[in-house]
Every structure is written in structure tokens, then in C-alpha cells.
Amino acid sequence: MRRKPVKFLSYGLAAILLLSSSYAFRKHGDVENIGNRSVSGRVFKILPNMVSLEKEIQLGQQIAAEFEQTARLVEDPVISDYIDRIGQDIVKHSDAKVPFHIKVIDSDEVNAFAFPGGYFYVNKGLILEAENESELAGVMAHEISHVTARHATTRMSKGQYIQLAAIPALFVGGYWAQMGIQNALGLGINLELMGITRESEREADQLGIQYLWNTGYDPNGFVSFFEKMKRQEKSQPSRLAGWFRTHPSTDDRIVAALDEQRYLPEKDMYVINTSEFKSVRTRLLEIDNAQKAEQDEINSLEQKRPTLKRRTDGDDGDGTETDPEKRRPTLKRPTDEPE
Numbered sequence: 001m002r003r004k005p006v007k008f009l010s011y012g013l014a015a016i017l018l019l020s021s022s023y024a025f026r027k028h029g030d031v032e033n034i035g036n037r038s039v040s041g042r043v044f045k046i047l048p049n050m051v052s053l054e055k056e057i058q059l060g061q062q063i064a065a066e067f068e069q070t071a072r073l074v075e076d077p078v079i080s081d082y083i084d085r086i087g088q089d090i091v092k093h094s095d096a097k098v099p100f101h102i103k104v105i106d107s108d109e110v111n112a113f114a115f116p117g118g119y120f121y122v123n124k125g126l127i128l129e130a131e132n133e134s135e136l137a138g139v140m141a142h143e144i145s146h147v148t149a150r151h152a153t154t155r156m157s158k159g160q161y162i163q164l165a166a167i168p169a170l171f172v173g174g175y176w177a178q179m180g181i182q183n184a185l186g187l188g189i190n191l192e193l194m195g196i197t198r199e200s201e202r203e204a205d206q207l208g209i210q211y212l213w214n215t216g217y218d219p220n221g222f223v224s225f226f227e228k229m230k231r232q233e234k235s236q237p238s239r240l241a242g243w244f245r246t247h248p249s250t251d252d253r254i255v256a257a258l259d260e261q262r263y264l265p266e267k268d269m270y271v272i273n274t275s276e277f278k279s280v281r282t283r284l285l286e287i288d289n290a291q292k293a294e295q296d297e298i299n300s301l302e303q304k305r306p307t308l309k310r311r312t313d314g315d316d317g318d319g320t321e322t323d324p325e326k327r328r329p330t331l332k333r334p335t336d337e338p339e
């Protein structure tokens with residue numbers, strides 16, 4: 001009977017020790033050191049990344065150049081400057097060791113992706129889908145984290161360690177650019193080779209939330225967007241296919257992301273939205289609608305022309321016959337905006 005309290009005490013002590021150690025040794029737990037710490041992944045958890053930062057930038061540049069040969073960019077300076085500013089602000093409050101080049105892609109697919117070395121692309125579809133700036137920033141912070149943690153080249157180093165002698169074919173830009181293009185188009189890509197694994201997604205979630213918080217945004221912006229995507233998964237499968245392929249949506253990710261937010265020191269104020277976000281999105285929507293109306297007109301003119309080619313139902317590409325109004329029932333009318 002007398003031994004019971006001792007036993008109880010030692011269990012309690014063990015529990016406290018376990019809790020405090022898991023807190024202290026939580027990976028990337030030192031958020032006060034963001035910017036001065038290394039979050040670069042280790043190969044097989046212990047070996048260093050074999051690709052130098054210089055090589056990584058060079059590789060990214062090569063991939064980006066090839067990718068841009070086929071990608072259609074949104075060139076409107078108001079939109080691209082705004083997206084660049086948001087991204088650079090997050091980069092400044094992150095662990096990034098490379099400069100970032102941020103561009104907007106004219107694609108309806110809800111997605112964003114970053115090549116190694118800081119070549120970062122945000123799809124038009126993502127900007128239009130985000131409800132506020134913190135959601136957009138949340139997804140951008142997640143992608144920036146894949147670069148700061150060097151997921152792609154860590155994965156490449158793995159291959160190098162396995163085949164030390166071989167010059168990996170992965171270094172040849174073409175292969176990577178191809179994957180980038182497929183990614184942008186929402187086609188099937190080799191996720192593991194892009195550095196997208198269950199583990200790297202979790203890590204990018206964690207770092208992204210930390211960067212979001214450190215930049216001054218509501219750290220819940222990422223989870224909020226993530227959950228919204230999950231709700232829409234069944235109703236809009238084709239438009240979101242790319243998103244789910246590159247962002248495997250699982251409940252444990254949401255649980256872990258919410259958990260990460262609990263660790264962050266509380267701030268008095270967080271940015272959720274800005275008037276600039278609203279006006280930029282309205283502008284983008286207007287450009288988008290004008291483009292689609294023009295395309296519709298071209299299509300209908302082509303239909304009227306008595307050509308020999310017969311149209312078969314159902315083989316139309318995305319957006320050729322769809323009413324833009326029906327596609328985005330949640331968007332505000334442009335007339336609501338004073339600017």
C-alpha cells in the first residue's frame with residue numbers, strides 16, 4: 001500500500017519528462033529562430049544533401065526556362081506585382097536561402113508549385129479560389145517550404161547515394177520540366193520524384209504555417225483553404241484534380257496542422273484579408289471573363305462555319321462551352337467593388 005504514491009509519482013514524473021522532451025525536441029520547434037536555422041532535409045535522415053545550393057538554383061532556372069516555353073503567364077503587372085509582393089514577404093519571414101522568382105500562370109487549375117531553387121508559380125485558379133489573402137498566403141507559404149526544406153534535391157540526393165557513380169538523368173532539365181508541365185496541367189506526375197511524399201507534405205505544412213504566422217498572417221489560413229478544398233473534392237473533381245494529386249488531402253494532415261498552430265506563440269493581431277486582395281481578385285476575374293467571352297465568340301464563329309469537321313459531343317476541352325458565370329457561383333460581382 002505504501003508503494004502506491006511512489007509509483008504514482010514516478011509515472012507522473014515520466015509523463016512530465018516525456019511531454020517536455022517532446023516539446024523541446026519537436027522538429028523545427030524553434031520558431032523564434034526562423035531565418036537563422038537550417039530546415040534542409042537530410043538524406044535517409046542523416047546524410048547531407050549532395051546538391052549544392054548553387055547547383056540547385058541552376059537546376060531550377062533550367063527547369064523554369066523550359067517550363068515557361070509552354071506555360072501561359074498572366075502578364076498583367078498589377079496582378080503579378082501583387083502576387084510577387086505577397087510571396088517575397090513570406091520568403092523574407094522564412095528560412096529561405098535562395099532568392100525567389102514568382103510568376104502567375106493563366107490556368108484554371110487550383111494549384112501552385114515551386115521548382116527547386118526558388119522558381120515559384122501560382123495558378124490563376126488558386127487566386128480566384130482563395131477567399132481571403134491569408135488563404136492564398138497559406139498555400140504559397142506551403143510551397144515556399146518545399147523549397148526551404150529542399151525536398152526535391154534531398155530526394156535527388158537519395159538517388160545519388162544509391163547510385164553514387166551515375167550522373168543521374170534527373171539533372172537533365174527536360175525530364176523535370178516535363179513533370180512541371182504535367183503538374184501545371186494537373187496530369188499524373190511522379191510525385192515522389194518531385195519530392196512530394198507523405199513526410200515532405202507534413203513538413204511543408206508545418207513550416208508553411210510557421211512562415212504564415214511569422215509574416216503576420218492568420219496561421220489558420222492554410223487549414224481553412226485545405227478544408228474548403230476537401231469539401232469541394234466531390235463536386236468539382238476535374239478542376240481540383242491537380243490540387244489533390246500534389247496535395248494529398250488526409251485528415252491526419254489537418255490534425256497535425258491544427259496542432260502546429262497550438263505551438264505558435266500568440267500574437268495580438270493577424271492579417272486575414274486586405275482590400276488589395278479583393279481588388280486584385282476582381283481585376284483577375286474581369287480579365288478572365290473577358291478572355292473566356294472572346295474564346296466563346298471564336299468558338300461559336302467556328303461552329304457556324306460550314307466545315308467538314310463534325311463536332312462530337314463531349315470531346316470539348318475545358319471551358320469551351322461552359323458559361324463562366326456558372327463555373328464560379330461564389331464570386332462577387334465586379335460592380336460591388338468601388339475601385
Ligand SMILES: [Zn+2]
Pocket residue numbers: 142143146196200201204246247
Ligand atoms: Zn506540398
